[in-house]
Amino acid sequence: MHPTDHEFVPAGGEAQWPAHVLQGAPALITYIDRHRCFRFVNATHQAWLDIDPQRMIGRTVDKVLGDWNLQRAGNCLEQAFAGEPSVYEGELFAGTARCYVHGNFQPDFDEDGSVRGVFTVFIDITARHALELQLRESEQRFFGAFQHAPIGMALVTIDGHMLRVNAALCDMLGYSEQELLTRALPDLTHVDDLPASRELSRSLREGRRETYQLEKRYIHRDGHVVHVLLSVSAVRSINGEPNHAVAQILDISQRKAYEEALFRERELAEVTLRSIGDAVITTDLQHRVTSLNPIAEAMTGWSQAEALGKPMSEVFRLIDSRTREPLHSPLLDAIARDAIVELKGNAVLLHRNGFETPIEDSAASIHDHAGSVIGGVLVFHDVSETRALALKMAHLAQHDTLTGLPNRSLLQSRLEQVLAAAVRRHDEAALLHIDIDHFKQINDALGHTAGDDLLRSFAAHLRHHLRNEDTVSRIGGDEFVVLLSHVDGRSGASQLCEKLMRLWQASPASKMGEFNIDFSVGISVYPDDARDAESMLRNADIAMYEVKMQGRNDYRFFTSQMSELPAARLRIEQDLRRALKRGELRLHYQPKVDARSGAIVGAEALLRWQVDGQDVYLPDQFIPVAEESGLIVPIGEWVISEACRQAGEWYRAGRPIVVAVNVAAPQFQHPGFHATLRNALEEAQLPPSLIELELTERMVMSAGDQSRALMQGIKDLGVSLALDDFGTGYCSLSYLKYFPIDALKIDRTFVRDIASDADNAAITDAIITMARGLEMNVVAEGVETTAQAEHLRRAGCSLLQGFLFGTAIPAEEFSQFLWVA
Numbered sequence: 001m002h003p004t005d006h007e008f009v010p011a012g013g014e015a016q017w018p019a020h021v022l023q024g025a026p027a028l029i030t031y032i033d034r035h036r037c038f039r040f041v042n043a044t045h046q047a048w049l050d051i052d053p054q055r056m057i058g059r060t061v062d063k064v065l066g067d068w069n070l071q072r073a074g075n076c077l078e079q080a081f082a083g084e085p086s087v088y089e090g091e092l093f094a095g096t097a098r099c100y101v102h103g104n105f106q107p108d109f110d111e112d113g114s115v116r117g118v119f120t121v122f123i124d125i126t127a128r129h130a131l132e133l134q135l136r137e138s139e140q141r142f143f144g145a146f147q148h149a150p151i152g153m154a155l156v157t158i159d160g161h162m163l164r165v166n167a168a169l170c171d172m173l174g175y176s177e178q179e180l181l182t183r184a185l186p187d188l189t190h191v192d193d194l195p196a197s198r199e200l201s202r203s204l205r206e207g208r209r210e211t212y213q214l215e216k217r218y219i220h221r222d223g224h225v226v227h228v229l230l231s232v233s234a235v236r237s238i239n240g241e242p243n244h245a246v247a248q249i250l251d252i253s254q255r256k257a258y259e260e261a262l263f264r265e266r267e268l269a270e271v272t273l274r275s276i277g278d279a280v281i282t283t284d285l286q287h288r289v290t291s292l293n294p295i296a297e298a299m300t301g302w303s304q305a306e307a308l309g310k311p312m313s314e315v316f317r318l319i320d321s322r323t324r325e326p327l328h329s330p331l332l333d334a335i336a337r338d339a340i341v342e343l344k345g346n347a348v349l350l351h352r353n354g355f356e357t358p359i360e361d362s363a364a365s366i367h368d369h370a371g372s373v374i375g376g377v378l379v380f381h382d383v384s385e386t387r388a389l390a391l392k393m394a395h396l397a398q399h400d401t402l403t404g405l406p407n408r409s410l411l412q413s414r415l416e417q418v419l420a421a422a423v424r425r426h427d428e429a430a431l432l433h434i435d436i437d438h439f440k441q442i443n444d445a446l447g448h449t450a451g452d453d454l455l456r457s458f459a460a461h462l463r464h465h466l467r468n469e470d471t472v473s474r475i476g477g478d479e480f481v482v483l484l485s486h487v488d489g490r491s492g493a494s495q496l497c498e499k500l501m502r503l504w505q506a507s508p509a510s511k512m513g514e515f516n517i518d519f520s521v522g523i524s525v526y527p528d529d530a531r532d533a534e535s536m537l538r539n540a541d542i543a544m545y546e547v548k549m550q551g552r553n554d555y556r557f558f559t560s561q562m563s564e565l566p567a568a569r570l571r572i573e574q575d576l577r578r579a580l581k582r583g584e585l586r587l588h589y590q591p592k593v594d595a596r597s598g599a600i601v602g603a604e605a606l607l608r609w610q611v612d613g614q615d616v617y618l619p620d621q622f623i624p625v626a627e628e629s630g631l632i633v634p635i636g637e638w639v640i641s642e643a644c645r646q647a648g649e650w651y652r653a654g655r656p657i658v659v660a661v662n663v664a665a666p667q668f669q670h671p672g673f674h675a676t677l678r679n680a681l682e683e684a685q686l687p688p689s690l691i692e693l694e695l696t697e698r699m700v701m702s703a704g705d706q707s708r709a710l711m712q713g714i715k716d717l718g719v720s721l722a723l724d725d726f727g728t729g730y731c732s733l734s735y736l737k738y739f740p741i742d743a744l745k746i747d748r749t750f751v752r753d754i755a756s757d758a759d760n761a762a763i764t765d766a767i768i769t770m771a772r773g774l775e776m777n778v779v780a781e782g783v784e785t786t787a788q789a790e791h792l793r794r795a796g797c798s799l800l801q802g803f804l805f806g807t808a809i810p811a812e813e814f815s816q817f818l819w820v821a
Contacts, residue, residue, distance in 0.1 A: 028101070028122035031108070032077070034115065036060045048099065048124060049092070068093055073103060080105035080118040092122065100129040152228075152249030158205050158242050160184040172228075172251050174221030185247065190217035190225060197230075204234050205242055215252070227256040263424075278381045282366065283331060285375055287312045299359075299382065301352025316378065317350040318343075321358060334363035335376040349380070353705065354738055358384050400474040401749035401760075402452055403459035411473035411481055415533040418471075418485045422526055429526040430493040432482040433540035434462075437518045437552040439478035440618060446513060448784070448803070452752075454517065457509035465500055477620055481540070490557055493523050497555045520547040521555035529558045545569065572617055572625045579609055579616070580635060586610050587642050588808035589659070591817070592779060592801045595793045600818060602658040602692070604801065605643040606808045607635070627664055636667035641680045644691060646811050648684035655818045660692040660722060665699045669706075674713050681717070688718030692743070696724050700739060708739055715740045722779065726767065736774055743798075744771045748782025751802075755787040768795045 022029055023043040031040035037060050041053035056064050061077065069092060076086040088103040103122040110116045146153050152169030154162050161184045170177055173188060189197055193216040200212040211233045218226045229250040234242050279296035283289055289307045292315075297303050300315055307315045318327035330341040343361045350356060361380030365373045398410035406414065415431070422429045436442075436458060443451035455478065462472045462482060471483040487493050501519070504510050510517045522544025530536040539558040547556050579585060585607060592602035607623070609616045626632040640661055647659040667673060681688055693714060700707045700723065711721055722743040723736075736744075750764045764780075771778045780792045783802030792800060806817070 030120045031117055032061060032120065033117045038064065076105045077118060080107045081115050083107050083115055099124050100126040154247040156185060156245050156247055158244065160186050160201065163244060169249055172226060173218060188218045190219060193217050204232065204245065210234055226251060227253045278379050281316060281378045283312050283376050285335065287332065289315050290375065299349060299357055319348050319350060321346045321348045330361065330363040331376045331378045334365050335373060338365045338373050340364045357382050401752065403456055403474050405459050406471060406473045408475040411471060411475065411483065412533060414471050415483055415536060418483060419526060419533060428487050428489055430484040430487040431524050431536045431540040432497060433522040433544040434480040434482065435520050435544055436478040437520055442512060442515050450512060454512060461504055461507060461509065465503060490525055493525060497521050497523065518553035520544055520552045522547060522558065523555060524558045569625050572622050573629045576622055576626060576631055584609060584611055585638065586810065587639065588810055589814040590801060590808040591806045592799045593805050595797050595800050600657065602660060602799065603814065604660045605639065607639060627666060632664045632666050633670050636664060637676050640677055644680040644684035644686050647690050648686040650818065651686060651690060656690055658690050658692050660694050662694045668695065668699060677714065677719065678717060692720045692722055694722045694724040694745065697726060711740050741776060743777040743779055745779045745781055751780050751782045751788055754791050761791065765795045768797055772796055
């Protein structure tokens with residue numbers, strides 16, 4: 001190829017290309033002979049080191065380079081003269097010039113294989129060396145920060161394998177560095193936390209997020225759980241692909257322990273507030289109510305749900321017992337002065353419905369952790385003569401006196417607490433609705449005493465085989481409910497149910513005479529079957545009725561396929577509608593006798609559903625269905641009309657007695673109730689004084705002023721009013737003066753053990769004394785023994801009712817009983 005006018009050619013032509021390249025190459029090139037003298041030095045030395053190449057030629061290395069350079073590169077030169085190529089990397093000085101070089105020493109051999117000289121080539125790598133220094137310093141800083149960080153650090157692959165870990169992580173998990181480098185973070189993760197951890201890691205790999213943070217649990221080498229806060233950031237390549245990730249792991253075990261301790265302390269505080277005998281109300285700085293315990297609810301008439309956020313002056317109203325003037329609340333002073341303030345004497349608390357209770361109290365400010373006042377607390381208690389009685393009745397209102405188990409009211413409260421805790425802890429709970437099979441047959445054949453013994457034995461069996469944190473409740477008759485506060489889903493509930501059935505069948509209590517006692521169980525599980533207390537109870541009841549319909553002595557879980565209204569209840573409702581039209585309902589009458597003379601002076605009308613003298617359904621089975629379906633209103637109208645008609649017959653036959661009729665809440669609150677009662681009295685031509693309506697405490701109290709107005713309208717007709725099941729519903733007694741009540745019926749739960757239980761006897765005596773002081777009659781129901789009757793006579797009870805004097809019988813039989821008497 002011939003050069004063109006545009007191509008460069010060294011002076012002297014093509015033969016000068018080697019010299020041109022050697023002299024202009026961007027490197028320091030020399031040749032040193034065997035005498036250590038420079039024989040060739042290229043021109044680049046002049047440009048880089050400001051050394052004249054011609055002055056170096058013929059001179060020895062030590063004369064040209066100096067001691068400093070020889071100390072560093074001399075060994076490499078000697079190695080090359082010994083026949084071994086060598087490399088030098090380091091600084092090179094020539095006068096004031098200084099650079100960092102990469103040098104090669106290559107021996108030059110003659111025909112005999114002897115070294116006759118050395119070629120040297122030095123390249124200036126000063127810039128690269130500076131960059132390497134920066135990178136090395138950066139890596140050292142990173143490694144130092146990584147290794148000595150006070151929290152756990154790990155460099156991990158995308159699938160979680162560890163490339164590097166620091167000392168803090170090793171200490172946190174109990175492994176050495178080498179042991180951790182053979183593991184992946186998922187291998188150390190608690191099994192319950194793996195799904196969430198894997199999902200977040202997947203989102204990081206797929207580019208849907210760059211970082212994530214997660215609270216999770218690792219398993220320490222010794223097996224204990226380590227709670228951590230994990231923060232992970234992706235490190236990606238230039239093309240965006242994830243190379244690896246940096247994980248920061250903060251040990252939060254101590255914080256979790258504090259949180260758990262704080263939770264338990266709060267739970268304990270709540271239980272304490274609900275259990276103590278004093279009423280407690282708390283407020284914020286604006287004197288708005290923030291909490292009430294159950295005693296405060298009973299004494300003020302406000303539920304916590306209603307009172308929250310209300311002004312304290314609206315919920316807690318005080319007056320002076322002597323002047324009747326409003327009293328200043330001590331809580332206002334306690335908050336304003338940041339001090340404990342005692343209430344002055346003569347203070348009376350006004351109940352929401354107007355009842356009055358003399359109280360003592362004290363108020364104090366509430367502080368936060370910094371000592372600042374954030375609210376106030378008021379603690380007060382009833383100092384009236386009936387305080388001890390009220391507290392005892394508060395307990396009895398929440399417990400079944402036969403078995404000592406919590407009743408439906410307390411069960412409802414505990415169920416709501418358990419479900420709230422399950423929500424916080426992401427836990428499961430279960431409800432077992434248990435019904436003893438064929439209990440009525442056992443009761444009828446062996447007597448009520450044997451039936452009561454069976455109920456006590458069955459309650460003891462349930463209580464014995466359950467944990468302390470579980471609740472066993474008797475909600476009526478032969479029905480029990482077991483609340484499992486923590487359960488391993490359906491498998492845990494079924495295992496427990498099978499255990500209860502197996503151990504019961506193996507116990508002597510399951511055999512009574514010719515009867516083998518079995519029971520049926522319906523189960524609902526939170527959160528799968530229901531998410532609130534009412535649904536849990538309803539669904540367990542539905543499942544239990546399914547068992548009954550399928551042959552009893554078994555258990556079933558609630559399923560969505562089960563009818564919202566159990567098959568049995570639906571059948572009862574349908575049959576009840578037909579029975580009402582066909583006239584299959586009957587009234588039976590149980591006598592009431594004068595406590596002193598023993599003469600029959602009254603009767604209680606009790607509803608029965610019979611065909612040919614045989615029960616179609618028991619009252620406990622069909623009356624709740626009637627109330628739920630609305631049939632109780634037409635049924636109640638028929639009951640009042642029939643009771644008035646029968647009482648009218650006895651009156652005109654010369655045997656006037658007072659007939660008592662039970663009234664259900666939907667019937668009592670129905671707009672046409674007053675007119676129905678008036679028309680029934682007129683049609684029967686019956687003096688109103690011969691009819692008495694029995695109302696329950698809960699029915700009367702639930703409507704407050706409206707109840708009082710309805711009752712006064714009934715009193716204006718001349719009909720008397722009795723308060724049924726007295727002592728089982730409310731703690732306060734002062735409301736008796738508020739409603740126009742003629743008689744109190746002492747509940748059978750107080751009468752049952754009156755001759756053997758001093759507490760029950762004291763309560764019953766106090767009720768009788770109080771009622772007589774208010775000019776009310778007292779009727780004791782459930783009297784079955786002469787000892788009970790004698791005690792009630794001595795205490796001043798007016799009327800007695802129970803099996804001792806006769807069971808409920810048809811009107812025809814009762815008429816004969818009246819004439820004989």
